[in-house]
Amino acid sequence: MSLTQAFFAIIRRDLVLALRRRSEIANPLLFFVLVITLFPLGIGAEPRLLQAIAPGVIWVSALLAAMLSLDSLFRSDFDDGSLEQILLSPHPTSVLVLGKIIAHWLVTGLPLLVVAPLLAVFLGMPNNSLGILLLTLLLGTPVLSLIGAIGVALTVGLRRGGMILSLLVLPLYVPVLIFAGNAVQMASSGLPVDAQINILISILLMALVLAPLPVAAALKMSIN
């Protein structure tokens, strides 16, 4: 089996597995929606206030949802031993792991884009910033999955890795949050956001190239 075939086989396998357990797709999504609904209840439903905090709230909730869904990335494979088989295969681990991360993003990251417009309406965001919000989510959530994969790979062998995972991963999410949140904020005041989008693209490309390497190294460490 060639490397390309193996890569797509992994993606297909993970997608099939995810579709057989649909509730795991729905959970992060529900979490995302619920957290955002909590903000108006906690802060008050004043439209101008909500409009001002909307980009930050949506992005912080996306961050938390992405982090909570991370655990499923390697957990079941680690438990049933297929992770060891992936590491034993003759192909480079980092490429196969990238396939797993992409499949995970398709299942947990992409759905966030689908509900985001609805939530933007909840929070009274102006229509002209909606496109930018979707664009930042499209560019930003893969980075969250890629960086998060490093944290999961480091903690997958631990019985209670949840708290430590957030401590490892959240500080590394800061740049994405800053640029994405700022882009949406700027867009709702009608300012140009090319710089932020370009930086997000470069962060995405860097994460795409670099992140699989430490993930592979960390998985090898966690397995033995």
Next chain:
Amino acid sequence: MPWLVSAFVLITVAGLYGGLVLAPTDYQQGDSYRIIYIHVPSAWMSLFIYVVMAVAGAIGLVWHIKLAEIVAISSASVGASFTFIALVTGSLWGKPMWGTWWVWDARLTSELILLFLYLGVIGLYGAIDDKRTASRAVAILALVGVVNIPIIHYSVIWWNTLHQGPTVTKMDKPSIHVSMLIPLLLMALSFKFFYVIAMLQRARVELLQRERNAQWVKNLISGSK
């Protein structure tokens, strides 16, 4: 070790004397600027130690040298303490200068995130029972952190800045007077000594704990009784 301690004491006394007594009072900030003799060196150390930790971790990862692994993890807690000191002194200085304990200023914020990165390293090390595995995990994390620190730092700077610009690293002509600069550099040097002392002591404890079943440790203990 006695040499290190005596060098540390000498340099610290000289640096503190120079900084607290000899250096003139600042015409704008009065005497409260003198906290920089603690604040600035510990902020430098916080970054320096992270790099040391990552380098030692990489050495341990590549060549499987136990001592490098131990140096890496022993550096983490010292580095975290320096980061904490930099944050606390920064906040103490910010109260009279900016009128508030905490400002979401770029450098303070990135220092805070650095503290979280350190705590992540320490937490991860504590969470994994097998210490050899834990050292490798810590090394990977530290390397990821080193790649990320510049990105985080510049994104935070871009996000918001209020802090004074750098006054010492401008190579051609530092905008700080020599009588203030010399004690500052002395303090930076003394903090380096302190780091080495603290790190070596931690490393000694760590090494003895890891090798507690080895024969030489048993000989050492029975010999000292």
